[in-house]
Amino acid sequence: MKLVPSTLIVDDTEADVFLSEAVLSDTGRFPTICSVADGVEALELFSHPERATEKHPGCFPPTLVLLDINMPRMDGFELLEELARRAGSREPVVVVMVTSSKFESDIQRAKQHPLVKDYLVKPLSQEDAARLVQQFGVDAE
């Protein structure tokens, strides 16, 4: 059985976080889900793993990141740039963009980024969740 051990949702809209968490939890394959409402905060946690472990136990480093595009202070694309820069020798972050924009140009732009493995349009559906497990789940014994 495949599981996605830890998932980080980066999204400034609380209702969307609630929804995504509910949909993912329903599958029973996402044991640990955390969320951060702000790109700057997310970057902080990636840069300081000890603090991350303290605030969100079991979440860092996350197996999967669900990243929203439109956020104040630092949007999804900007966060991607920063993460790519700091990746260095660490394991690359796996990102799936989840956003309400379904425009060709945004999709193309997201898919072009090396860290982005897929693109989903809100709201997250049960099919989407199943697909995420298929793509990014690891065998748990």
Added chain:
Amino acid sequence: MERYSSEWFEAVIDAMTEFVLVKGEKSKLLWANRAFLEYYGMSQRDLRGIVDAPHSDPDDTLQYVRDDHEVFVSGDALEVREPITGATGETVHYATIKSALVNDAGVVVGTVGTSRPLAQAEAQASEDDRAARKSTLVDLRRLVTHVPMAVATLDAKQRIVAHSLEWRRLFGLESQLSGAYYQDACETQLPLEAELTRALHTLTELNKLDAVLHAADGKRSIVNVFVRPFALPDERLGGAVVMVHDITELRERERELERVNEELGQFNYRISHDIVGPLRTISGLLDLCQRQVAGEQSAAFHGGMERLRRTTGHLIKLVDNVMEIARADAQLQTAETFSLEALLADAVSRHGETLAEHGIDLKAALAASHLTSERARIAQCLENLLSNAIKFRDPQEAQPWIEVKSTALEGATEISVSDNGVGLPKDGENDVFKQFYRGHRGVVGSGLGLYLVSKHLAHLGGSVAVASMHKPTRFILRIPNS
């Protein structure tokens, strides 16, 4: 004094009782004999370089210049009757012969005129002519002065004969300009002399649009200049009428309109974007709620939930369409060469389930396999036409089909999308591409799909048309190659 020296020649000419007057380019005075100097009450030095004395009637001066010009142009001597006003203010009429001074290369470089007083009868005739000339000029000036536009009439030498008050205001000039050369009075504010010369020389109209006028009072204006040269009855060049139309405010308002329009477009996009987010969230939450209570509640509850979901779905589609339209206008895309097959495959995969569910056969005959244009726009057009074809399928049809064809034309590519669905209403062909047009009552849709297609094609410089309304319904896109 030595015989044949220049002083000797001067003394000879000074001995004559007739006036002898030598002029150069632009009727500027060079030398006059004693008789003339005494009559004019001026010294040789006073005279040099001016066109005429201040005590002269400016309208008479205009005539002198006109006559000089004729000698310059023809090279022949000219006999005229003319009024000359002396230093005392008295006007006497003279018979003057103006001859051309020609240099070694045969070019006219000046005139020499000799004048003798006219006898009584001829003097009277000359005065009558003068009065008639003046009366015409007075009428002309009155008209021109009060025309509510910046207008001026110039003579053949580009001297301002008359101008409107509006002209003075526009150029920011305080003084009267009659008699002044355009080059001296107005060239600094609005450089025009070279073009005026060309227009006058060839007797052709000149329009100079969006020129810049720097008024003497510092004000900067955008103007349209119209020059209309005219000929005299004997076909000689008479002069030109110059009209300067101030369009500064017009251009400013245009710019403002563009700015406001752009702002509106951006607002449209932003607002739609801010609406669609929460709408999608609502849709997802409704789903969630419905799943939680599946089977537990009444039919009314589930019916209500289902309709909530559908209504939300429509709203999302509408707002998505509105955003697409705002983007269609604002988007600056680059053209690329892409595969039409791949584009169609993308669209088909999105609708795969629906096509299979209703047994719709999708046929493709892409003679033109590739296209050089703005990919995203073409993708959206194809998507809209396909989803329409699916939506408007005929449920009575045993074998529903959709066909997509592409043909390469000269400098363009033609794509057609046809189907055997319910088609378009009979008199709908002109309205089909209008905003919010919905062909069939009761069919779900925002009515913006085809409108968006027409906008995209307009941006690409192409066209979309209905080739056939019903069985088959066929839309033809004509896309120019970038």
